[in-house]
Amino acid sequence: MLSIKNLHASIGGKEILKGINLEIKAGEVHAIMGPNGSGKSTLSAVLAGREDYEVTEGEVIFNEKNLLELSPEDRAREGVFLAFQYPIEIPGVSNVNFLKTAINEIRAYKGLDPMDAKDFLARMKEKQKLVELDVKLANRSVNEGFSGGEKKRNEIFQMAMLEPKLAILDETDSGLDIDALRIVSNGVNKLKNKDNATIVVTHYQRLLDYIVPDFVHVLYNGRIVKTGPKELALELEEKGYDFIKEETGA
Amino acid sequence: METIIKPNTITEKVLKLIESNFSTLIEGSEKDNAIKAFVSQGVPSRKHEEYKYVNVDQILKDDFVLATQKNISKEQIEHLKILKGAFIAVIVNGVFNEELSQLNNLPKGLIISSISSAAENNKLIFEKHYSRYAEINTDSFVALNTSLAKSGVFINVEKSVIVETPIHIIHVSSANENIIINPRNLIVVDENAQAKIIESYETIDSSSKIFNNALTEIVVCENSIVDHYKIQDENEFGYLLNTTQVVQQKKSLFSTHTFTLSGSLVRNNLNIVLDGEHIETHLNGLYLTNGNQVVDTHTVVDHRKPNCNSNELYKGIIEGKSSATFNGKIFVRKDAQKTNAFQSNKNILLSDDGTINTKPQLEIYADDVKCSHGTSTGKLDxxxxxxxxxxxxxxxxxxxxxxxxxxxxxxxxxxxxxxxxxxxxxxxxxxx
Structure with a gap:
């Protein structure tokens, strides 16, 4: 589904990603862990198409398409979804209007007619339940006045509405208490199937108790320095990231 | 060396129009005073502090005539009727037009008529309020309107009458030669009464410039509530100088909303005097500018008595080579203790060639007040x-x-x- 080869990216002339290689197949969950400043969020942003970053080398193929050539909206329309680490507040734009526009533009891209209003509302209702999002929140402006936990739940709600093929969860666990973490993880797990894939970007292992990865990659200094099974996350939690630094001689 | 002051030829040109004009709403010494006030101030150029972002003199440099009656059919203005079932007063080229208006079945206690007939039939109210609030000596366009005005709409809501049906004044203009028009409206909402009033400004079927120097005076009496709207949607021939002069008496509530959607030039002078205690005032505005449009908003909120609240919010989106100006003055007079006065102006500048000038001006002479202003201009986030x-x-x-x-x-x-x-x-x- 996703193939990243030798990806280099920089911002303001400073290289952050220094040759990332990653293969992800449908049905898989990949965790990307790493200390602060290792390039985790940069990788998420580059995949979603954030224009502040310059890709200087390498390629990203997503379902046989050159992802890096697509605009952010076309990546979303092809099925890439980024759950933001810091979801943006957009006063004056209602969640409903926003999602309706998003869904219908994605449908138009695929040559489909706009979604029937009744179907849309039914889907809203169903997916709200999935992440236990208050109906009142769904009718308010996008993320405006939401608590940190509500914002993260709203990201997963949007993900549920848009049904992406590849979901990238960028530190979705940060700022979540344990109850909210369970709800969010539960939502993500229910959305998982054999045709989609998930990248979980996180600093801590705890989230991976709930969203169990097939692979754990350790990102350090702009490169994936170690890949292993889910147990690797536990080892990292126990020994801290320093052991990676020593092991890789970085 | 002696400096020779050149006579302002544009002012002289306009003065000739005043001299050729008859049967105005006021005659005699009052009219003479207005003419004098106009001549002494003249048509402002960009050197004038209050008019430095609008080139009114450049527009009036061309030849203009005073508007003559124009035949407009009902069908031509059908699309300008925003609300079904509203009481509609139509002003064509500055002149009240009874035939196009829809003023049947007015409830008891509501008068809507041409202002010239009110000058005779509602003499007491007319004389008490007409031209008592808009100041001829501080704005030459008020003086010009007062010198020239012969028609417009008069509205009176009598004591304790609540008019739930909105009242819509349609100012529609149409010209095939450059015209100056001077509609003059007087709205008096008596004690404990309520009304919703919409003024819209539109141009149709035109090929020449229309300089619309429109003036509305609104008297919001004790304990009354007035909800006021201006929809400014003239086309590229429209040059609108729109003065709204409001006086509020104690315990009244006045809300005004200005939407400037198009027109070559729109200058809004909105002056509100809070002349009593426990008054509440809301000023809201939105201007969307594009092309070579110029939209210039000047507001004055004058707190004269204690315990009043005013809240002002103006927003603008500026595109193309257009220019928008917001100048918001708030006066808090010495007596006006416990005043709450807030003002906010926010703009989005979408183009490199657009201009926004924003200038909040607070003059506070009382010491126990809460006042704030804020302004921001930026691109889309x-x-x-x-x-x-x-x-x-x-x-x-x-x-x-x-x-x-x-x-x-x-x-x-x-x-x-x-x-x-x-x-x-x-x-x-x-x-x-």
Missing amino acids: ADKIFYLRARGLSEASAKKLLMHAFASEVVNTIKIEALREYVEEKITKRFE
Whole structure:
């Protein structure tokens, strides 16, 4: 589904990603862990198409398409979804209007007619339940006045509405208490199937108790320095990231 | 060396028009005073502090005539009737037109008529209020209007009468030679009465410039409530100088909402005097400018007595080579203790060639007050655009959605639902 080869990216002339290689197949969950400043969020942003970053080398193929050539909206329309680490507040734009526009533009891209209003509302209702999002929140402006936990739940709600093929969860666990973490993880797990894939970007292992990865990659200094099974996350939690630094001689 | 002061030829030209004009609403010494006030101030050039961002003198340099009656059919103005079932007063080229108006079945206690007939039939009210508030000596366009005005609409809501049906004044203009028009409206809402009033400014079927020097005086009496709207949607021939002079008496509530959607030039002078205690005032405005448009808003909120609240919110989206100005003055007089006065002006500048001038001016002479002002000008937020695009919205629709969101804060202050829908639709078309 996703193939990243030798990806280099920089911002303001400073290289952050220094040759990332990653293969992800449908049905898989990949965790990307790493200390602060290792390039985790940069990788998420580059995949979603954030224009502040310059890709200087390498390629990203997503379902046989050159992802890096697509605009952010076309990546979303092809099925890439980024759950933001810091979801943006957009006063004056209602969640409903926003999602309706998003869904219908994605449908138009695929040559489909706009979604029937009744179907849309039914889907809203169903997916709200999935992440236990208050109906009142769904009718308010996008993320405006939401608590940190509500914002993260709203990201997963949007993900549920848009049904992406590849979901990238960028530190979705940060700022979540344990109850909210369970709800969010539960939502993500229910959305998982054999045709989609998930990248979980996180600093801590705890989230991976709930969203169990097939692979754990350790990102350090702009490169994936170690890949292993889910147990690797536990080892990292126990020994801290320093052991990676020593092991890789970085 | 002696400096030779050149006579202002533009002012002289306009003065000739005044001299050729007859049967104005006021005659005799009052009219003479207005003419004198106009001549001594003259047509302001950009050197005038209050008019430095509008080149009114450059517009009036061309030849203009005073508007003559124009035949407009009912069908031609049908699309200008925003609200079904409203009381509609139509002003064509500055002159009240009874035939086009819809003023049947007015409830008891509501008078809507031409201002010239009110000068005879409602003499007491007319003489008590007409030209008592708009100051001829501080603005030459007030003086000019007062010198020239012969027609307009008179509205009186009598004591304790609540008019639930909105009253819509349609100012429609049409010209095939450059004209100056000077409609003059007087609205008096008596004690404990309530009214909703919409003024719209439109141009149809034109090929020449229309300089519309429109003036409305509104008297909001004790304990009364007035909800006032201005929809300014003239075409490229429209040059609108729109003065709204309001005086509020104690315990009254006045809300005004100005939507400037098009027109070559729009200058708004909105002056509100809070002349009593426990008054509440809301000023909301939205201007969307494009092309070579010039929109210049000057507001004055004059707190004269204690314990009053005013709240002002103006927002603008500036595109193309257009220019927008916001100048908001708040006076808090020495007596006006316990005043709360707030003002905010926010702008989005979408082009490199657009201009925004924003200038809050607070003059506070009382010491126990809460006043604040804030102003911001920026582009559309790149983070918000990216967030929306990351969910599949095109860049264009992301921007559209954000512009709508920005405007909605002002649009949502419209209390008449059908009017709000009308304005929303206009804005949607503008952003397409």
